[in-house]
Amino acid sequence: MTINPLALDRRTRTMMVILGCLILFSAIFLGAWLYGEQGQVTNLALRKLPPGWDQPFGTDWLGRDMFARTIKGLRISLEIGLAAATCSAVIALLLGLAAATMGRIVDVAVTWLCDVGMATPHLVLLILISFACGGGAKGVIIAVAASHWPALTRVIRAEVMQLRTSDYIKLSHRLGKSPAWIARHHFLPHVVPQFLVGLLLLFPHAILHAAGLTFLGFGMSPHTPEIGTLLAESMRYLTTGMWWLAVAPGLALVLSAMTFDVLGNNVRALLDPKTLRE
Numbered sequence: 582m583t584i585n586p587l588a589l590d591r592r593t594r595t596m597m598v599i600l601g602c603l604i605l606f607s608a609i610f611l612g613a614w615l616y617g618e619q620g621q622v623t624n625l626a627l628r629k630l631p632p633g634w635d636q637p638f639g640t641d642w643l644g645r646d647m648f649a650r651t652i653k654g655l656r657i658s659l660e661i662g663l664a665a666a667t668c669s670a671v672i673a674l675l676l677g678l679a680a681a682t683m684g685r686i687v688d689v690a691v692t693w694l695c696d697v698g699m700a701t702p703h704l705v706l707l708i709l710i711s712f713a714c715g716g717g718a719k720g721v722i723i724a725v726a727a728s729h730w731p732a733l734t735r736v737i738r739a740e741v742m743q744l745r746t747s748d749y750i751k752l753s754h755r756l757g758k759s760p761a762w763i764a765r766h767h768f769l770p771h772v773v774p775q776f777l778v779g780l781l782l783l784f785p786h787a788i789l790h791a792a793g794l795t796f797l798g799f800g801m802s803p804h805t806p807e808i809g810t811l812l813a814e815s816m817r818y819l820t821t822g823m824w825w826l827a828v829a830p831g832l833a834l835v836l837s838a839m840t841f842d843v844l845g846n847n848v849r850a851l852l853d854p855k856t857l858r859e
Contacts, residue, residue, distance in 0.1 A: 598847045609659065620645055633824055655808060666726075707794055725791055742771050814826070
């Protein structure tokens with residue numbers, strides 16, 4: 582048996598990219614823990630300082646270190662994105678399995694819900710749900726989780742529909758196995774890779790939309806240094822030349838979302854043998 586060196590190199594590069602993404606996210610959480618509440622400490626003698634060696638992201642109008650505030654804001658955004666994306670992916674998994682295993686009526690109902698969810702403007706739906714839930718972390722998580730499941734539901738449903746024609750699935754039916762048993766023992770293990778990849782690819786949307794809700798005033802409390810809060814606060818000071826208050830948190834948010842997108846695509850490539858052989 583011979584090993585294709587090109588495929589091995591592609592797999593190694595994929596693993597290195599995944600490891601690098603995980604190290605970056607671990608560094609964010611570690612940095613937020615090390616800085617603690619330093620981003621809340623005011624020092625009027627250091628107020629409105631531009632980025633420099635001592636303060637890489639500068640300071641705000643109260644002399645607070647923007648680097649510490651950005652790191653903590655990223656940690657909060659990642660936690661909210663993790664909770665929202667996980668809830669949304671679980672909803673997609675359950676609905677996708679139900680649509681493919683519980684008969685035509687359930688399939689039509691789930692398909693209709695997917696069409697309605699994808700046809701409704703995300704921002705409007707996010708604002709309505711978050712406002713109805715009272716805002717805050719709970720409102721943001723519920724809003725994002727309740728609006729991001731349709732696309733993944735369609736992927737899982739299509740995968741299970743294709744799998745239903747397999748011989749061992751037909752044999753299970755003839756042996757009298759229930760649809761729930763077949764879904765748990767046959768369908769669920771098969772769709773785990775799609776679930777994991779879909780979960781990772783939901784992260785960028787969850788993080789950006791959560792920050793967008795907070796920026797518009799329908800999300801986190803103004804006292805919570807989440808990225809959306811930092812961007813909203815910076816709008817009042819951009820005209821005074823304090824550009825770093827928006828640029829630093831904004832770039833950190835975009836880079837985090839892009840990193841999650843890269844992580845999801847590389848995990849998908851790692852789980853798909855055909856991709857590694859290209």
